[in-house]
Amino acid sequence: MSDELLDLDYKPHMPPKTDYGIGIVGCGGIVQYAVLPTYKKHGLNVLACHDINHATAESVAAEFDIPNVYENLEELLANPAIEIVEISVPPRYQLEIARTCIAAGKHLLCQKPLADTLPHAAEIVRLAREGSVKLAVNQQLRWGQGLRAAKTLIRKGWIGQVVDASIQVSVNTPWQMWPWLAISPRLEVQYHSIHYIDAMRSILGDPIWITSRHARNPLQGEIVGETKTITVMDYDTDLQVLIADNHYNHSDDYFAVFRFIGTEGHITGTLGAMYNYPDGRPDTLQWSSTRYYPEKRFEAKLEGKWIPDAFIGPTASLMQAIQEDGVPETDGHDNLQTLRVVEAAYQSAAENRSVNIDECQAVPCPD
Numbered sequence: 507m508s509d510e511l512l513d514l515d516y517k518p519h520m521p522p523k524t525d526y527g528i529g530i531v532g533c534g535g536i537v538q539y540a541v542l543p544t545y546k547k548h549g550l551n552v553l554a555c556h557d558i559n560h561a562t563a564e565s566v567a568a569e570f571d572i573p574n575v576y577e578n579l580e581e582l583l584a585n586p587a588i589e590i591v592e593i594s595v596p597p598r599y600q601l602e603i604a605r606t607c608i609a610a611g612k613h614l615l616c617q618k619p620l621a622d623t624l625p626h627a628a629e630i631v632r633l634a635r636e637g638s639v640k641l642a643v644n645q646q647l648r649w650g651q652g653l654r655a656a657k658t659l660i661r662k663g664w665i666g667q668v669v670d671a672s673i674q675v676s677v678n679t680p681w682q683m684w685p686w687l688a689i690s691p692r693l694e695v696q697y698h699s700i701h702y703i704d705a706m707r708s709i710l711g712d713p714i715w716i717t718s719r720h721a722r723n724p725l726q727g728e729i730v731g732e733t734k735t736i737t738v739m740d741y742d743t744d745l746q747v748l749i750a751d752n753h754y755n756h757s758d759d760y761f762a763v764f765r766f767i768g769t770e771g772h773i774t775g776t777l778g779a780m781y782n783y784p785d786g787r788p789d790t791l792q793w794s795s796t797r798y799y800p801e802k803r804f805e806a807k808l809e810g811k812w813i814p815d816a817f818i819g820p821t822a823s824l825m826q827a828i829q830e831d832g833v834p835e836t837d838g839h840d841n842l843q844t845l846r847v848v849e850a851a852y853q854s855a856a857e858n859r860s861v862n863i864d865e866c867q868a869v870p871c872p873d
């Protein structure tokens with residue numbers, strides 16, 4: 507059995523240079539339980555942090571041995587040793603912070619969603635290009651172990667032409683972790699399915715037609731936005747991708763599964779993080795192939811978890827792009843394609859119809 511064929515190549519590739527000075531803006535949940543633990547594991551050089559709530563920044567700095575805590579963004583940007591700024595604030599604040607960081611010549615790692623509107627996201631991308639800084643977006647599900655391995659299998663031809671793919675998640679989501687989301691009129695697709703849309707795009711490319719249906723749950727109380735969604739992405743081939751999420755499954759029959767059906771095989775797996783977010787468990791992966799080993803079913807034992815291990819992916823890719831003057835895998839411009847699908851999903855749900863992706867253009871907001 508060929509080692510090359512069986513190499514799932516799912517772990518993030520670290521670039522030769524990883525000691526860039528990093529400054530963190532926004533020190534909330536995701537920074538504490540995902541970003542900084544993985545940076546510590548990889549020995550990255552986090553030099554400073556800042557949060558509008560200074561006490562939060564101080565306690566995070568103490569916990570993770572960060573040498574500088576700044577009361578305002580400008581002070582952090584004035585530190586010449588900081589080359590990369592990682593922004594982790596609610597998305598409506600990201601444009602203005604990004605604008606200031608880009609003007610200071612810093613490379614950027616922004617959280618998803620890049621902005622709460624497509625024009626604001628396009629504006630961040632335009633500013634980064636104009637300012638000649640690298641911009642990556644923290645769409646780290648692309649480095650989720652199961653989906654990354656599935657991508658490798660597909661690339662190596664194990665299942666032939668993919669004709670059907672799906673991610674189906676039915677769990678009980680701890681929305682209380684994000685109080686600022688409760689008032690957002692857009693919830694599930696913009697903040698959660700966006701990961702699945704982006705990961706599917708990274709494996710299968712860009713869809714043409716988007717059809718999306720959204721619902722609320724009687725138990726969700728004052729949470730405004732949709733919490734149950736079904737989105738179908740149709741491609742210019744006969745490929746269809748289904749993304750179906752329900753965040754109010756209180757039974758013990760919850761699941762988070764992905765599937766790729768091809769002309770010569772199939773891949774199935776689970777997204778471990780969703781079984782008890784944010785602790786999670788490792789992803790699983792099984793596959794079979796009539797092309798390579800028709801008599802066998804394969805199962806991989808994947809190392810690591812989505813949180814925190816996948817979070818090094820976008821950062822490693824950004825660092826690689828800086829040193830090679832290349833493009834990060836989750837480059838801002840690429841991310842606009844994910845956001846166009848998100849936009850199309852909301853348009854589809856609002857207008858009860860399928861939306862062609864070309865109807866959703868990413869135009870920068872006027873200055």
Ligand SMILES: NC(=O)c1ccc[n+]([C@@H]2O[C@H](COP(=O)([O-])OP(=O)(O)OC[C@H]3O[C@@H](n4cnc5c(N)ncnc54)[C@H](O)[C@@H]3O)[C@@H](O)[C@H]2O)c1
Nearest residue numbers: 532533534535536557558559594595596597599617618619
């Ligand atoms: N990639 C992922 O898987 C993932 C997971 C969760 C959250 N997120 C994203 O990360 C971002 C933050 O989410 P969170 O869960 O950490 O939220 P959070 O509410 O726990 O933390 C946000 C932090 O930002 C600070 N803040 C707000 N405005 C600020 C400003 N103008 N300047 C400096 N600090 C400011 C707040 O004080 C708070 O500490 C959001 O965009 C969210 O969508 C991404």
